[in-house]
Amino acid sequence: MNEPAKEEQKDEQLVPEETPLPEKTPAKEKTLAEQAPSSYECRSCGYVYVPSKGDSQGKVPAGTLFTELSPDWRCPVCGVRKTQFVNIGAQGAPSGFAENLDYGLGINRLTPSQKNILIFGALGIGFLFFLSLYGLH
Numbered sequence: 001m002n003e004p005a006k007e008e009q010k011d012e013q014l015v016p017e018e019t020p021l022p023e024k025t026p027a028k029e030k031t032l033a034e035q036a037p038s039s040y041e042c043r044s045c046g047y048v049y050v051p052s053k054g055d056s057q058g059k060v061p062a063g064t065l066f067t068e069l070s071p072d073w074r075c076p077v078c079g080v081r082k083t084q085f086v087n088i089g090a091q092g093a094p095s096g097f098a099e100n101l102d103y104g105l106g107i108n109r110l111t112p113s114q115k116n117i118l119i120f121g122a123l124g125i126g127f128l129f130f131l132s133l134y135g136l137h
């Protein structure tokens with residue numbers, strides 16, 4: 001049950017000075033979802049506070065972490081205190097989208113217009129085949 005921080009310090013000491021390691025190396029292992037601030041859900045009404053959106057009703061600017069909210073902040077829907085909120089982890093993080101980009105044989109990297117060209121191009125080829133069948137008569 002030792003603090004993980006101590007282990008990290010050991011690792012840094014073991015690294016030879018010849019090897020320049022960027023300071024951001026530990027963060028690199030985290031996914032975008034883990035880096036994203038956690039959202040909190042109201043146990044009373046189910047309202048979810050998303051840090052990237054803030055709380056327009058409570059005049060909380062977007063980007064404010066839940067932990068940074070004033071202790072007086074209340075659920076904009078049902079009015080309970082912060083203590084009634086539970087950490088539900090990062091919501092709507094871009095990581096899922098980024099991961100999806102690597103699937104589907106690159107199709108997901110295409111822009112919508114490129115997809116249209118692909119789809120209509122295939123339709124056009126099919127139509128030409130269709131016409132060629134008539135040409136056989």
Ligand SMILES: [Zn+2]
Nearest residue numbers: 042045075078
């Ligand atoms: Zn609530």
